[in-house]
Amino acid sequence: MSENTEIGHGFVPSGQLQLGVFFQGVNSGTVWKAPESGSQTDFESFRQLAQTAERGLFAAFFLGEGLRLREHQGRPHALDVAGRPDAQTMLAALAAVTNKIGLVATQNTTYNDPAHLAHRLSSLDLISGGRAAWNVVTTDNAWTGANFRRGGYLDHADRYVHAEAFVQTAKRIWDSWEADAISATETAASWSAPDSIRPVQHTGAHYSVDYEPRLPRSAQHRPVLFQAGDSPEGRDFAARQADVIFSAHPGLDAALTFRRDIVARTVVAGRGANDVQIMPASEFILAATPQEAREKQAWVRSLQIGPEQAIAYLEQFWGRELSGYDPDGPLPDIDPVVEETSETRGSGFHGAKARQLADQWRAEALDKGLSIRQFVSGKTSRADATFTGSYTEIADLLARYAAVGAVDGFNISPWLIPTGLDDIVNHLVPELQARGVYPTEYVGTTLRDHLGLPLPQRAASLATLSHA
Numbered sequence: 050m051s052e053n054t055e056i057g058h059g060f061v062p063s064g065q066l067q068l069g070v071f072f073q074g075v076n077s078g079t080v081w082k083a084p085e086s087g088s089q090t091d092f093e094s095f096r097q098l099a100q101t102a103e104r105g106l107f108a109a110f111f112l113g114e115g116l117r118l119r120e121h122q123g124r125p126h127a128l129d130v131a132g133r134p135d136a137q138t139m140l141a142a143l144a145a146v147t148n149k150i151g152l153v154a155t156q157n158t159t160y161n162d163p164a165h166l167a168h169r170l171s172s173l174d175l176i177s178g179g180r181a182a183w184n185v186v187t188t189d190n191a192w193t194g195a196n197f198r199r200g201g202y203l204d205h206a207d208r209y210v211h212a213e214a215f216v217q218t219a220k221r222i223w224d225s226w227e228a229d230a231i232s233a234t235e236t237a238a239s240w241s242a243p244d245s246i247r248p249v250q251h252t253g254a255h256y257s258v259d260y261e262p263r264l265p266r267s268a269q270h271r272p273v274l275f276q277a278g279d280s281p282e283g284r285d286f287a288a289r290q291a292d293v294i295f296s297a298h299p300g301l302d303a304a305l306t307f308r309r310d311i312v313a314r315t316v317v318a319g320r321g322a323n324d325v326q327i328m329p330a331s332e333f334i335l336a337a338t339p340q341e342a343r344e345k346q347a348w349v350r351s352l353q354i355g356p357e358q359a360i361a362y363l364e365q366f367w368g369r370e371l372s373g374y375d376p377d378g379p380l381p382d383i384d385p386v387v388e389e390t391s392e393t394r395g396s397g398f399h400g401a402k403a404r405q406l407a408d409q410w411r412a413e414a415l416d417k418g419l420s421i422r423q424f425v426s427g428k429t430s431r432a433d434a435t436f437t438g439s440y441t442e443i444a445d446l447l448a449r450y451a452a453v454g455a456v457d458g459f460n461i462s463p464w465l466i467p468t469g470l471d472d473i474v475n476h477l478v479p480e481l482q483a484r485g486v487y488p489t490e491y492v493g494t495t496l497r498d499h500l501g502l503p504l505p506q507r508a509a510s511l512a513t514l515s516h517a
Contacts, residue, residue, distance in 0.1 A: 054305060054453040060312045060322040062454025066447060066486050067500060068478075069109040069153070069328055069460040070102045070470060071295075074133030075118060077429065078332070080352040080465050081130050087467045089132030092142060097467040099143045102150055105474030106488050108499040109151035109182060110143065111275075111295075111460055112136040116160060117193050119395035121361055122370070126395075128358050137169050144177035151496030153182040153275055158212040159189065160197050163251070164260040167219040170272050171264045179268030179495035183219075184275040184295060187212045190392045202255075209282045211255055216274070216290050218251045218258055223271035224507045225249055225262040269495035270504050288314035291325055292502055295460055299329035300433035301446075304455040326457035326500060332435045333461055335472045339439050346437045349464050350426050359422040362429065365394045366403045376422045380411045440472075444480035451486040457500075 056062075072095065073079060080086055087094045099110045115133050118125040125131070136154035144152060152173065156166055166183075174181035187208040188194075194201030203211060230245035251258040276283070276291040287294050288311060298307040304327070312322050334349055336342040354362070356376040363380070364371050368387035385403035392399045414424045436443050450456050463469025481487035492498055 054455075056305075056309055056312055056322075056454055058312050058316045058322045060308075060454060062452065063323075063457065063501070064451050064454075064486060065488070065501075066451045066456070066481065067108040067328070067458030067488075068102075068105065068473070069111050069151075069458065070098060070107055071111045071113065071330060071460045071462045072098060072466070073113045073130075073462055075113070075115045075129055075131050076462075077129055077358065078353055078462060078464060079130045080349065082352050082355070083465065085465060085468060089130050089466060090134060092139075094467040095139055095143060096146055098463070098470060099147050099150060101467075101470045101474055103147050105470065105478045106491060107150055108458065109153050109460075109496060110140075110147075111153040111184065112139060112155060114155035114157065114184075114186065116157060116188065117196055120393045122364065123393075126361070128361050137173055140181070141173055141176060144173070144180065149180070149491045149494060149499070151180045151182055151273065151499060152177055153184050153273075155184040155186055157186050157188055158215040159187055159203055159208065160194070160199070161215075162256060162258075163215045163218040164222060164249075164258050167222040168263060170219070171223060171267070174267035174269065174272050175264060179497070181267070182273035182275055182293075182496055184277065185212060185216060185291070186277065192392050209278070209286045211253075213286060213290065214251065214253050218249065220271065220505075221249045221251075222260065222262045223266065224505075226265045228266070231265055267495075269497040273496050273500065273502065284311060284314055285318070287311070288318045288320070288325060293326045293328055293457070293500065296327050296329040296456075297434075299331045299436075299456075299459065301450060301455055303433065304329060304450065305453065308455055326502075328458045328460045329456055330434060331459040331461055332431075332464060333443070333473055333477070334435060334437045334464070335440055335443060335477060337439060337476075339442060342438050346435075350430060353464065354422060354426040354429055356422060359425040362425045363421065365398045366390060366401060366406060368403065374421065377420045380407075380414045380421055380424060382411075440476040440480050444477060444484060447481060448484045448486050 074089065102110055113133060114136055118131060119129055120126060140152040140154055170181055170183050189201060189203040189205045189208045191201030225247040227245040230241050232240055232242065246262060249258060249260045249262060273292045274290060275293045275295050276287040277295040278286060279297055294311060296307055298304050308327060311325055311327060315325050316322055334342060334346045336345050359376045360371050360374060367381065367385040371381055374381050385407050387403045390398045390401045390403055478487060482489050
């Protein structure tokens with residue numbers, strides 16, 4: 050780690066960490082071939098994982114969203130784990146079998162309407178007692194849009210302009226009921242106080258809203274907002290609108306650099322240096338000893354990236370059939386037939402310069418003596434996002450993150466469903482508690498309580514909104 054851990058701008062580390070769990074659904078990192086693997090779609094898997102996380106005092110249970118399956122050579126990718134029931138439906142069911150844990154729905158601003166989505170999220174927030182959150186994502190491509198009447202109608206540069214107007218409209222809907230809108234006594238002349246519910250109007254390039262909000266505030270006033278965009282535009286959007294960033298920078302030095310950048314942007318946006326929290330996506334592979342953890346990691350990687358997965362991974366970049374190549378042999382000596390990969394291959398492949406990468410990868414694999422399978426395993430596992438080690442050494446490492454304020458916690462993607470959190474809850478959490486960096490009980494009942502977020506200020510008036 051670099052010596053410079055100063056954040057600046059008045060940022061004060063809390064010295065504490067929170068944990069979240071990210072149930073991905075469609076993905077290539079979850080092991081589905083092991084006997085221990087469970088269903089990706091049965092409610093029982095979601096229930097068990099959520100209740101285990103709550104037993105471990107996790108702040109949030111986080112669901113991914115996929116509006117179209119990743120394809121492989123023009124067909125759904127059969128080697129991917131595929132699932133993802135509707136997030137809000139699943140989280141509403143989980144609200145009934147959990148008591149404290151936050152419930153985060155990934156929802157897209159491009160293929161929803163703000164009044165409808167705000168109402169559904171408000172419903173989840175109310176029935177869960179103030180535990181709902183929205184992970185705000187954007188999409189602009191016509192391939193995903195083909196599943197929707199409107200299609201991929203957004204220019205790439207407009208996606209955050211549109212998203213910001215969407216989020217601002219949703220916030221105004223959630224803030225439209227006064228705190229004392231509902232009569233406190235049955236003897237009142239009316240159920241709600243006169244003029245206590247404000248209509249919301251918005252006119253923009255992509256939609257118009259003239260809406261009478263239908264639900265009061267929840268215990269946390271409105272859902273917590275997560276955001277995961279990492280472009281400069283995405284970071285600025287988060288600095289202005291988000292409560293928490295689901296980041297892609299879990300390595301300690303990278304996390305500190307990201308924190309400095311977000312704090313600076315947040316201050317420029319007129320908010321406090323500590324107003325936006327950061328929880329990077331992470332994988333944990335733990336055991337009682339470092340050696341056991343390394344052996345466990347090798348076993349996990351062998352199931353995540355088998356021979357078929359290794360070949361298919363290269364085919365996503367080469368754009369051609371490579372089944373004749375030995376996965377334990379060298380990378381293909383033929384060139385890709387595509388110049389640049391498309392969004393049909395998924396976000397991890399989209400936009401890659403295929404021919405340039407092929408040359409770089411062949412040179413790298415030759416230099417390091419790596420086979421196709423070894424090379425792909427290294428590319429897909431993201432060493433900086435994986436914490437592998439004994440419970441005590443990983444707890445010591447995470448305590449360093451807490452001390453310098455690099456992150457506010459970690460959003461964990463289990464490599465096994467539904468038991469992938471057991472080691473963390475049973476062994477890592479007690480070690481973190483012993484070091485004083487992890488809660489020993491839930492401090493309240495809402496997600497804002499768990500995260501230490503203040504109740505939000507009312508949203509801006511209509512006159513201040515950007516029209517999109």
